[in-house]
Amino acid sequence: MKPFTERAVKIIKHIPPGKVMTYGQIAGLAGSPRAARQVVRILHSMSEKYSLPWYRVLNSRGEIGFRDEEQMLTQRLFLEAEGVHFIDENRIDLGEYQYEVESGWEYIEVSIKKAKNNGK
DNA sequence: ACCCTGACTTGGC
DNA sequence: GGCCAAGCCAGGG
Numbered sequence: 001m002k003p004f005t006e007r008a009v010k011i012i013k014h015i016p017p018g019k020v021m022t023y024g025q026i027a028g029l030a031g032s033p034r035a036a037r038q039v040v041r042i043l044h045s046m047s048e049k050y051s052l053p054w055y056r057v058l059n060s061r062g063e064i065g066f067r068d069e070e071q072m073l074t075q076r077l078f079l080e081a082e083g084v085h086f087i088d089e090n091r092i093d094l095g096e097y098q099y100e101v102e103s104g105w106e107y108i109e110v111s112i113k114k115a116k117n118n119g120k
Numbered sequence: 121a122c123c124c125t126g127a128c129t130t131g132g133c
Numbered sequence: 134g135g136c137c138a139a140g141c142c143a144g145g146g
């Protein structure tokens with residue numbers, strides 16, 4: 001797995017319950033700000049394999065990306081189960097739920113290490 | 121090795 | 134607000 005992919009996977013796994021991140025935001029933190037589509041690819045092909053909380057990733061407008069009604073509903077139910085309130089059929093308030101990372105990738109790395117230490 | 125696929129984002133009309 | 138084009142690229146067939 002390439003470094004970008006590896007970092008993106010770590011970031012996605014690191015999103016806390018009840019919070020969301022956008023495709024572009026993840027791409028930026030992983031080191032390639034314009035690679036939102038790669039994040040899509042990762043979610044599409046690796047969610048199951050790496051147990052990713054895929055439903056916590058939305059587009060830059062705070063909407064669920066799926067066009068398909070059933071998949072969209074599935075994602076919405078996952079989020080609502082974590083307390084996320086929808087202001088529209090498929091849209092949430094990013095200002096309220098977006099997981100903001102202050103200082104880039106380094107911060108994520110530190111947080112992951114902390115989480116590991118807590119687990120010991 | 122080439123080709124296609126993706127749930128995207130941003131900036132510029 | 135909408136439409137368009139460009140940027141991005143690993144994994145599977």
